[in-house]
Amino acid sequence: MQQQARKIQKRVRNDFKRKRIPAGELTLDWARSNVELTERKLNILKALYAKHLLRIDQLEYFLPNFGHQKQSQLLLRRDINKLHEVHFLDKATKKPMYLWNGDRKRTEVIAMGQIGTQFVGWKYHYKRIKYQDGGTILPRTAHHILRIHDMEIQTREFLKKMNVEVVAWEHECGNLIVKHPNELNPDAFFAMLDHTTGKSYTAFAEYDTGKDDFKCAKKFPNLTKKFERYREVKNWGAWYQKDLSTQSENKFPHLFFVTEDQKRFPVVPEIISSYGLDHTTCMQQDYVQELENFIHRMRAK
Known part of the structure; x- marks a missing residue:
C-alpha cells in the first residue's frame, strides 16, 4: 500500500515538471512532432483562446464533457499537467481567490503558454502567468x-x-x-x-x-x-x-x-x-x- 502511494506521489510530482528544452528548440514544429493533442486537450486550448485566464472550477464548467463530477477534476488536472509540461499552457497552483459567493479558496489558475500561443495563432505570448523565484505571479487584472x-x-x-x-x-x-x-x-x-x-x-x-x-x-x-x-x-x-x-x-x-x-x-x-x-x-x-x-x-x- 505504501509503495503504491509513493508511486502516485512520484507521478504527481512528475506531472508538475516541465520538459527542459533549449529555447531555440521550443517551437511549434517541435510540439507537433512530440506532443499528442487529444480532443480534450484541444478543448482546453479552445477555452483559453476564448477566456484568456481561468480557474479550474470555471474550466470544468465550460467543459462539462470531461465525465462525472467525481472524476471530472482528476481528468482536467491530468490534461492540464500534460499541457503545462510541454509549454502549451501556464499554470499557478494554490492561489487564494475570492469566489462569487464571497468564499476564499486556494485554487489553480491557467493561461495560454508559449507553445499554446503559437498553436492558436496569436502574435505574442502575453505571459498572463509569470514564473519568478520558484513561484508564480498573476496579472493585476486577474481578479x-x-x-x-x-x-x-x-x-x-x-x-x-x-x-x-x-x-x-x-x-x-x-x-x-x-x-x-x-x-x-x-x-x-x-x-x-x-x-x-x-x-x-x-x-x-x-x-x-x-x-x-x-x-x-x-x-x-x-x-x-x-x-x-x-x-x-x-x-x-x-x-x-x-x-x-x-x-x-x-x-x-x-x-x-x-x-x-x-x-x-x-x-x-x-x-x-x-x-x-x-x-x-x-x-x-x-x-x-x-x-x-x-x-x-x-x-x-
Whole structure:
C-alpha cells in the first residue's frame, strides 16, 4: 500500500515538471512532432483562446464533457499537467481567490503558454502567468478577468431557471461584436432567447472592481470616457443594421454595470443615465436579482 502511494506521489510530482528544452528548440514544429493533442486537450486550448485566464472550477464548467463530477477534476488536472509540461499552457497552483459567493479558496489558475500561443495563432505570448523565484505571479487584472467569467456562469445558470437561454456570450467583444472606430471594448456581450415569450434580448456587461478612478469621489474621468463611447455606438446608424440589433427586442443592448465599490453610487448611475443608456448599475451581490428584474421588464413590453 505504501509503495503504491509513493508511486502516485512520484507521478504527481512528475506531472508538475516541465520538459527542459533549449529555447531555440521550443517551437511549434517541435510540439507537433512530440506532443499528442487529444480532443480534450484541444478543448482546453479552445477555452483559453476564448477566456484568456481561468480557474479550474470555471474550466470544468465550460467543459462539462470531461465525465462525472467525481472524476471530472482528476481528468482536467491530468490534461492540464500534460499541457503545462510541454509549454502549451501556464499554470499557478494554490492561489487564494475570492469566489462569487464571497468564499476564499486556494485554487489553480491557467493561461495560454508559449507553445499554446503559437498553436492558436496569436502574435505574442502575453505571459498572463509569470514564473519568478520558484513561484508564480498573476496579472493585476486577474481578479477582474475571473469575475467576468463568474458573471457568465451566474448568468447562464440563473437564466436557465427563468426558461431563458444565453445563446451567445463574448468576452472582450470590441473587435468581434462592436467594431466601432472609437474602439469600445465591453467586458462582455451576451444575447438571450426567452423560451417563454419567444423574444430575444441583448446586453453588455461591465465589471468594476473599484480600481479605475479609485481616488475619485464625485468625478470619474476614465469611466465617463467609456460611457461616452457607449453613447457614440448607440447613436451609430451602422449598429442598427446588424442582425443582433434587428432580431432583438431591445435594439441597443442593455448595459449592466456591476461593481464592488459602494462609492460608485449615486454618481456613476447618474452619469450613465445622462448619456441616454438603458442600464442597470448594481453591487456585485445584487446582480442576479437585477438580472431577474430585467427579464421581467422585457417580458412586460
